[in-house]
Amino acid sequence: MSKAVSALDGATFEGFAKVAETGLRGMITVRGDLASKEMAAAVKATTGAAVPAQRKVVTGDKGAVAWMSPDELLVVVDYDQAEAAVAQMNEALKGSHALVANVSDARAVFRLTGDGNRDVLAKLAPVDFAHEAFGADDIRRSRIAQVPAAVWGNADGSFEVICFRSVAQYVFDVLKVSAEVGGEVNHLG
Amino acid sequence: MLTLQCPYCGVWAEETELHAEGEAHLKRHGPGSADHDFESYLFMRENPKGVHFERWRHASGCGKFFHAARCTMTLEVFGTYPAQTLEPPQDIKDKITAKYPGWTWREFS
Known part of the structure; x- marks a missing residue:
């Protein structure tokens, strides 16, 4: 049997928040x-x-x-x-x-960690990511920029984004741009 | 921007997360129906300035169709309700009546 690989094989990006593809799930x-x-x-x-x-x-x-x-x-x-x-x-x-x-094998998952990870998402999705509106164990299906995605909050303050595998590169790229140093919003914290 | 509450997932979704799906409460006239009925089912639509009933889909969300009652002139939303119904719920009709006494829309008033 061929070896299974995830969409971006664990690609990561370190900006003011960290974006990482989580691998097979x-x-x-x-x-x-x-x-x-x-x-x-x-x-x-x-x-x-x-x-x-x-x-x-x-x-x-x-x-x-x-x-x-x-x-x-x-x-x-x-x-x-x-x-x-x-x-x-x-x-x-x-x-x-x-x-x-x-x-x-039809999905890709990204994990967002670090201060400002709420801002990274808030720039891309029409969702209220304020602490009191969206916390751990909440899930919201919405869009990330132009493609459908689901976001959920973990107990450690990180967020996970699930999207279709076919748009994994696109989602990784927009998350990267959103998390770039220099693009901090410091709004949601 | 229009913000509607999806009656299925409870989310206050803004317009870019939704897809407009045309008029609500259409009665289907299929094969065997009179030509006039079939034509009006296919082509004849309400286009009011005022109270309107629309079908929307929570496209980038739970994916469900739902209905919305709103005013096309002021963009006031009177309410949203599930699509498994043949007419608007009474509380939404009452809300509209309070604002626009004597309103009519197709067979509803």
């Missing part, structure tokens, strides 16, 4: 009735987490689950666990109207 799109007990059981068994509330991320011992829309979740696990997780969820959701798909 297992991502599974799940659609179905989020309120059903089958869904709750499937998510619990795969990640150890509960089904998240609107625009929230819940982290369990085996992975994380993010709320994407009223009928869609994103399950995040280790890259090499993704296929097994898909099989496990399909088994748990058998008989109910649901879809489980491994999208690990």
